[in-house]
Amino acid sequence: MDEESPDGLLFKDHDFSSDLLRQLNGLRQSRILTDVSICAGAWEVPCHRNVLASSSPYFRAMFCSNFRESSEPKVQLKGLDSATLERIILYVYTGEAHITAETVLPLMEAASMLQYPRLLEACSSFLQSQLAPSNCLGVIRLSEIFSCETLRKKAREVALTYFPEVAASADLKELRALELRDYLGDDGLCAEEEKVFEALMVWIKHDLQTRKQYIQELFKQVRLQYVHPAFFYHFIANDALLQSSPPCQTILETAKRQMFSLYSTTSAPDLQPLWHVPPRNSYQDFLILLGGRKDNQQTTRDVLLYDGQTGQWQSLAKLPARLYKASAVTLHHSVYLLGGMAVGTGNSVPSPKVYIFSLKFNQWRLGQPMLAARYSHRSTAHKNFIFSIGGIGEGHEVMGSMERYDSICNVWERMASMPLGVLHPAVAVKDQRLYLFGGEDIMQNPVRLIQVYHISRNTWFKMETRMIKNVCAPAVVLGERIVIVGGYTRRILSYDPQSNKFVKCADMKDRRMHHGATVMGNKLYVTGGRHLTTDCSIEDSASFDCYDPETDTWTSQGQLPHKLFDHACLTLRCIPHPSTIP
CATH class of the missing domain: 2.120.10.80 (Kelch-type beta propeller)
Structure with missing residues (x-):
């Protein structure tokens, strides 16, 4: 919108910048005034140094400092394949990028490395739209690599909301002990406690010798008072792995007294630490x-x-x-x-x-x-x-x-x-x-x-x-x-x-x-x-x-x-x- 001022009119041409980009892209495609080739392996893309330097801090540092790339006719970018390089250059000259399930990961890597935060955010938004129980744990790993906090929160929300389905995925077995404890102890986990117990046992048995040292800490995250007593009696109380851990045995005995004895009361001092844990917020x-x-x-x-x-x-x-x-x-x-x-x-x-x-x-x-x-x-x-x-x-x-x-x-x-x-x-x-x-x-x-x-x-x-x-x-x-x-x-x-x-x-x-x-x-x-x-x-x-x-x-x-x-x-x-x- 034009703005009037006491000494005249301030004219604003909102189409000028986009027209300018289109003209520059046409010059690039015709190799007119291009002064550098960006390379991915044997693939070369002719570009203008000033356009690249204006588009990101990465290229500004490369071409406006005393690096040797500032004067070389060809610059090799390691870690990029030719198709991704082509998409990045197209984004620089048009402001457009086609993001698909196949292209999103290499685009994220390139956007992160070359410092295009808006492209990285667009890739993050695309992944959020594709979140499912089968991929959310992998997406969390990805979000941590690229420091995408919004993506991490959304993916974690899916993991908590659909935990029974997530627990059936191969990715759960690859979690670190602290990560699994963080999930199992979360008040917002949407799963019956029987599923919580089954998930931790699957994780431990996936690498028993390495992981059995964590059984006490992880077992404490199962809220036994909300487990169906028949499940507790048949599948938990006499589990050999739990029985092999003295601290777990103590927890089991306390739970048995609370669940099965008609004479027990919830006011017994030794039962309070176990029995007064609230139900998860998802209930x-x-x-x-x-x-x-x-x-x-x-x-x-x-x-x-x-x-x-x-x-x-x-x-x-x-x-x-x-x-x-x-x-x-x-x-x-x-x-x-x-x-x-x-x-x-x-x-x-x-x-x-x-x-x-x-x-x-x-x-x-x-x-x-x-x-x-x-x-x-x-x-x-x-x-x-x-x-x-x-x-x-x-x-x-x-x-x-x-x-x-x-x-x-x-x-x-x-x-x-x-x-x-x-x-x-x-x-x-x-x-x-x-x-x-x-x-x-x-x-x-x-x-x-x-x-x-x-x-x-x-x-x-x-x-x-x-x-x-x-x-x-x-x-x-x-x-x-x-x-x-x-x-x-x-x-x-x-x-x-x-x-x-x-x-x-x-x-x-x-x-x-x-x-x-x-x-x-x-x-x-x-x-x-x-x-x-x-x-x-x-x-x-x-x-x-x-x-x-x-x-x-x-x-x-x-x-x-x-x-x-x-x-x-x-x-x-x-x-x-x-x-x-x-």
């Missing part, structure tokens, strides 16, 4: 809704996922069967759906079946069936176990029995029966004890009891209390307390197991029952259900509310995709995989 909490009755119609097979980071609902693989009043829990980053009444088959009967859902693969599979068919029961998980409690059996009787699933041995076993069989109690586990709050008896009368099961002793006891009068209410563990959420009432009760005392929290907006509740990020989320209106009529709900214990307040999170009640509401912590999560 994310998702809210999952399963089944239930949708829009007051028949029981649905829908499975919905809520992503708190985006605020969006997504549909997942449908339940394998249409089940009425099944129960569900999460364990080891999977969802377990237990029992229920199979509907729509003509002859509806309670089911003992167990279905297991993997968010990673968005698939359901059949698990080990329960010992007894049941529906309207309650389930909860503790350590490596799932407890299935009460419900209605095949004879339509209220059941007082309880069974326990061992996820390591993949078996169900009968446990002590509860003192009083009840339906629809609120259930939670805290400090080695399983608590059943309230519920209703066979005559559908509310039961004012807390029934407590001591997990390691396999014994029950009960406590009467006037504070309890909940039916069809969930319970959650929120911090150090158990919170009972509604149940034909707006009331929220916080129970302290240590003092055996209740504290009343802020009420919900409606008298609610048959709803779902779960905890994410130390906040309570309540979904759907049925609520009693002021004239005592019953309405289905699509509400989605959040309770913050810090402020003792409720806020609306919007609406569910549809009205829903008698559904399971769970928090599933796992590593999202871009290729498998819808």
